[in-house]
Amino acid sequence: MAVGIFDSGLGGLTVLDAVARRLPDVPFVYLGDNAHAPYGVRTHDDIFNLTCGATERLWDEGCDLVILACNTASAAALKRMQETWVPAQKRVLGVFVPLIEALTERQWGDNSPPREVAIKHVALFATPATVASRAFQRELAFRAIGVDVEAQPCGGVVDAIEQGDEILAEALVRSHVEALMRRMPHPQAAILGCTHYPLMQKAFQDALGADVKVYSQANLVAESLTDYLTRHPEFHGSGTRSKFMTTGDPSYVSSKATQFLRRQVVFEAA
Ligand code: DGL
Numbered sequence: 172m173a174v175g176i177f178d179s180g181l182g183g184l185t186v187l188d189a190v191a192r193r194l195p196d197v198p199f200v201y202l203g204d205n206a207h208a209p210y211g212v213r214t215h216d217d218i219f220n221l222t223c224g225a226t227e228r229l230w231d232e233g234c235d236l237v238i239l240a241c242n243t244a245s246a247a248a249l250k251r252m253q254e255t256w257v258p259a260q261k262r263v264l265g266v267f268v269p270l271i272e273a274l275t276e277r278q279w280g281d282n283s284p285p286r287e288v289a290i291k292h293v294a295l296f297a298t299p300a301t302v303a304s305r306a307f308q309r310e311l312a313f314r315a316i317g318v319d320v321e322a323q324p325c326g327g328v329v330d331a332i333e334q335g336d337e338i339l340a341e342a343l344v345r346s347h348v349e350a351l352m353r354r355m356p357h358p359q360a361a362i363l364g365c366t367h368y369p370l371m372q373k374a375f376q377d378a379l380g381a382d383v384k385v386y387s388q389a390n391l392v393a394e395s396l397t398d399y400l401t402r403h404p405e406f407h408g409s410g411t412r413s414k415f416m417t418t419g420d421p422s423y424v425s426s427k428a429t430q431f432l433r434r435q436v437v438f439e440a441a
Pocket of ligand 1: 178179180182183208209210211212240241242243244298301329364365366367
């Protein structure tokens with residue numbers, strides 16, 4: 172039984188870390204498409220084709236359930252994949268919905284009509300492709316009314332993280348937060364809508380100030396995956412071994428992953 176975790180690069184490791192802690196007996200196969208990152212500046216067709224290719228690779232590893240630990244792929248490709256491409260005996264899930272359910276005070280899978288919620292002003296930080304898709308606003312509108320969302324496309328941040336340039340990534344985070352706060356001076360909550368951004372969570376929180384509640388996805392996704400696997404044990408898959416795969420250079424990706432997670436991570440070629 173193995174579950175696949177996919178991201179364009181290193182960001183999904185933040186999700187992998189949380190789900191592996193929550194489900195220590197489940198083998199996880201991680202695939203980072205580092206050769207094609209960042210996805211956030213690509214067209215939706217390009218993101219769809221790359222994400223389908225990576226998902227098939229994870230199916231070959233015995234993962235019948237694949238989590239897109241990538242907001243860009245979840246926003247730009249997931250709906251089309253589910254409607255036109257995923258066969259009946261497989262599942263592909265994204266990372267958006269658990270986050271929006273937490274923000275809108277809902278239990279998993281509560282599909283009741285939209286209602287007023289406590290949070291009224293939300294800052295969304297995400298890649299340009301995720302912001303352009305408006306998928307976050309769409310999912311939010313199904314669940315809440317009267318929430319004002321200001322979205323900031325954070326160009327350059329994923330690239331800087333993939334290259335291991337933390338100083339540049341921090342400077343970019345500060346300037347994206349300032350840009351957003353010129354348009355929305357007092358957000359109540361901030362969504363880190365890219366799985367790379369928890370690696371910069373302190374920089375976001377420092378720039379936003381202590382009063383702003385920062386939501387990041389890793390733990391929320393871990394809880395909802397646990398719930399999903401309890402309800403659907405048939406999607407545990409036939410794979411038996413955890414591993415890390417990359418379409419990029421395995422030794423370079425291993426060293427960056429080890430630096431970010433502060434524990435040794437060894438990638439092999441996909
Ligand atoms: N970590 C991804 C996300 O959540 C990918 C970003 C990218 O490749 O641009 O959006």
